[in-house]
Amino acid sequence: MQFNVNDSQQVLDFIQKAAKIGTWQVLLEPYEIQWSDITREIHDVGKSYNIELEKALDFYKEGYSRDKITYYFNRCIEQGEPYDVELELVSAKGREKWVRAIGFPVLENEKCVKVQGLFQDITEKNKTQKKVALREQQFRKTFDSASIGMAIVSLEGKFIRVNQSLRNMLGYTTDEFKTFNFKDITHKEDTTLGDKKFAKLLSNEISNFQIEKRYLHKNGSIIWASLNVSLVSNEDGTPLHLVAQINDITKRKESEKKVNTLLEITKDQNSRLLNFAHIVSHNLRSHSGNLEMLLDLMKHEEPEATDNSYFPLVDTAVNNLSETVENLNQVAILNTKLHEDLTPTNLYEAINKTKESLKAHILENDGSIINNVPKHLIIDTVPAYLDSILLNFISNSIKYKKPDVAPKINISTSFTDDNQYLILKIEDNGMGIDLNRHRKKLFGMYKTFHKHKDSRGLGLFITKNQVEAIGGKIEVESEVGIGTTFLLHLKHEIN
Amino acid sequence: MKSINTLYIIDDDPIFVFTTKKMFDKEEICKNILVFSNGEDAINHLTPLMDANNEEELPELILLDLNMPIMDGWQFLDEFVKHKTEKKIIIFIVSSSIDPNDIQKANEYQNVSNYIIKPITREKIKHIASEITALVN
Numbered sequence: 225m226q227f228n229v230n231d232s233q234q235v236l237d238f239i240q241k242a243a244k245i246g247t248w249q250v251l252l253e254p255y256e257i258q259w260s261d262i263t264r265e266i267h268d269v270g271k272s273y274n275i276e277l278e279k280a281l282d283f284y285k286e287g288y289s290r291d292k293i294t295y296y297f298n299r300c301i302e303q304g305e306p307y308d309v310e311l312e313l314v315s316a317k318g319r320e321k322w323v324r325a326i327g328f329p330v331l332e333n334e335k336c337v338k339v340q341g342l343f344q345d346i347t348e349k350n351k352t353q354k355k356v357a358l359r360e361q362q363f364r365k366t367f368d369s370a371s372i373g374m375a376i377v378s379l380e381g382k383f384i385r386v387n388q389s390l391r392n393m394l395g396y397t398t399d400e401f402k403t404f405n406f407k408d409i410t411h412k413e414d415t416t417l418g419d420k421k422f423a424k425l426l427s428n429e430i431s432n433f434q435i436e437k438r439y440l441h442k443n444g445s446i447i448w449a450s451l452n453v454s455l456v457s458n459e460d461g462t463p464l465h466l467v468a469q470i471n472d473i474t475k476r477k478e479s480e481k482k483v484n485t486l487l488e489i490t491k492d493q494n495s496r497l498l499n500f501a502h503i504v505s506h507n508l509r510s511h512s513g514n515l516e517m518l519l520d521l522m523k524h525e526e527p528e529a530t531d532n533s534y535f536p537l538v539d540t541a542v543n544n545l546s547e548t549v550e551n552l553n554q555v556a557i558l559n560t561k562l563h564e565d566l567t568p569t570n571l572y573e574a575i576n577k578t579k580e581s582l583k584a585h586i587l588e589n590d591g592s593i594i595n596n597v598p599k600h601l602i603i604d605t606v607p608a609y610l611d612s613i614l615l616n617f618i619s620n621s622i623k624y625k626k627p628d629v630a631p632k633i634n635i636s637t638s639f640t641d642d643n644q645y646l647i648l649k650i651e652d653n654g655m656g657i658d659l660n661r662h663r664k665k666l667f668g669m670y671k672t673f674h675k676h677k678d679s680r681g682l683g684l685f686i687t688k689n690q691v692e693a694i695g696g697k698i699e700v701e702s703e704v705g706i707g708t709t710f711l712l713h714l715k716h717e718i719n
Numbered sequence: 720m721k722s723i724n725t726l727y728i729i730d731d732d733p734i735f736v737f738t739t740k741k742m743f744d745k746e747e748i749c750k751n752i753l754v755f756s757n758g759e760d761a762i763n764h765l766t767p768l769m770d771a772n773n774e775e776e777l778p779e780l781i782l783l784d785l786n787m788p789i790m791d792g793w794q795f796l797d798e799f800v801k802h803k804t805e806k807k808i809i810i811f812i813v814s815s816s817i818d819p820n821d822i823q824k825a826n827e828y829q830n831v832s833n834y835i836i837k838p839i840t841r842e843k844i845k846h847i848a849s850e851i852t853a854l855v856n
Contacts, residue, residue: 506786506814506815506816507815509815509816509817509837510732510735510815510837512838513735513815513837513838514732514734514735514738514838516838516840517734517735517738517739517742517838517839517840518734518738520738520840520841521738521741521742524745524841525741525745553817
């Protein structure tokens with residue numbers, strides 16, 4: 225379209241279109257109302273639509289908007305007052321819009337003869353403003369009522385705004401906060417703690433960071449906090465300020481400290497125990513060994529001394545001492561060496577080996593041992609431990625047989641439901657154990673040193689420790705007069 | 720038959736030394752027994768003999784304790800291996816320690832032929848005697 229800047233009507237049309245601003249006028253003598261194209265567009269009516277003044281005002285939303293425009297329009301005519309208002313409109317197509325309506329009177333002889341005005345659709349602008357207002361409100365409410373401490377901090381570190389939780393946490397008032405740089409209320413050892421991360425935040429390498437640091441409460445006490453800082457920038461990326469979220473973790477820090485102290489004590493006690501185990505292993509052993517050697521020599525060099533009635537008592541006492549030391553050594557070694565490598569071992573053969581070494585004992589008691597373990601089953605174990613475990617269980621079954629009943633020991637295997645463990649079942653027909661009375665003592669250390677006619681000194685305590693050392697566990701079922709079944713859960717090779 | 724001319728016992732425990740000497744005497748395995756109560760005394764005595772390669776006076780067998788004051792068994796071994804001798808000197812560690820780490824460590828020394836756990840019994844002495852005879856001959 226050719227555009228002539230000198231044609232004022234053309235210029236006006238152009239401005240109307242470009243700015244989406246419509247014009248209108250109302251002549252009073254006689255009544256006539258005129259709308260420009262844009263004004264008609266905003267009302268969603270065509271060029272042929274015939275407007276009546278009363279109907280024109282009816283486009284305004286019933287209630288506040290219609291009342292207002294009626295008031296301002298009438299005042300304009302009667303008192304010559306111009307107006308500029310933002311109101312809601314419902315178009316001919318039923319669309320709700322925000323419009324800016326400007327009206328001013330044209331006076332002749334101090335009497336209004338017509339009203340002219342501008343009319344603009346401001347719906348979009350208004351929506352955006354409202355959204356911003358809503359967000360601002362949401363943020364403010366979240367900020368003010370958050371249960372964690374929050375602060376808006378300038379890039380220089382000055383507090384701009386703080387919430388109630390932070391005031392409660394650190395004990396200062398808002399006015400006091402506003403005089404502080406955050407470093408003023410930071411523990412002096414922690415003032416440079418977040419500096420590197422802060423630099424990264426400012427250069428946009430990271431969007432937020434988290435540190436743990438100490439603040440100083442108004443009353444002088446130290447508050448441990450977990451601090452999360454994020455940067456707020458404007459649309460072109462210029463940093464504006466920081467939002468800090470501060471969580472009081474003093475209680476957690478205190479319990480961490482307690483746990484650490486306990487851990488230190490435990491470590492210390494553990495090392496003293498290891499040291500004690502070493503003393504037992506070495507020092508006690510050398511003394512009991514010397515006693516044994518002296519007695520041994522005495523027997524051969526001074527045979528007449530053995531006639532002394534005290535000699536056999538001393539001899540027995542020395543032997544018992546040596547055996548006790550030996551047992552203590554077993555326990556000490558077991559506890560100091562828990563991480564031995566496991567070796568694949570054939571279980572069937574290990575059981576047969578044990579049977580062989582107990583052969584005389586089994587024959588003497590007319591016992592029978594039925595090895596029902598599959599011949600090619602391989603388990604992961606420390607072979608010496610496995611031998612000791614089997615020896616202990618089988619010899620126990622024979623030792624605690626029912627009087628006058630030949631001991632019969634059935635050994636078989638199965639697997640746990642999840643196939644994680646092999647279960648080795650050692651079932652005997654012996655005296656049985658009253659588990660209600662003895663379950664707790666069964667694997668206790670006392671048993672280790674309990675004397676029995678043919679005690680091997682290696683009680684269930686050591687056996688249990690050995691089983692645990694190879695990653696297994698023991699369960700027991702027993703009934704007095706029926707027999708005892710031990711269930712050993714062992715690691716096996718999963719094929 | 721005395722298969723050992725000279726035996727050194729390096730041990731700070733007088734009762735162990737007393738009983739061990741008695742047992743060796745009774746088995747008539749060695750002619751001379753020299754006793755040192757720590758590693759330093761022993762190495763001071765041995766060094767000139769080794770440097771002079773004095774085969775006559777150097778021992779055939781050393782019974783070495785591990786835990787001793789001043790210079791312990793390990794420190795003695797570390798000093799001992801620095802010297803070269805033409806005479807073969809057999810070292811047996813004799814200790815109360817049943818710590819597998821000690822036994823493992825002993826295996827790492829070429830000069831150490833055996834690790835005997837205390838107490839020494841007459842059976843062990845006899846065993847040592849036959850082992851020495853095999854090693855010497």
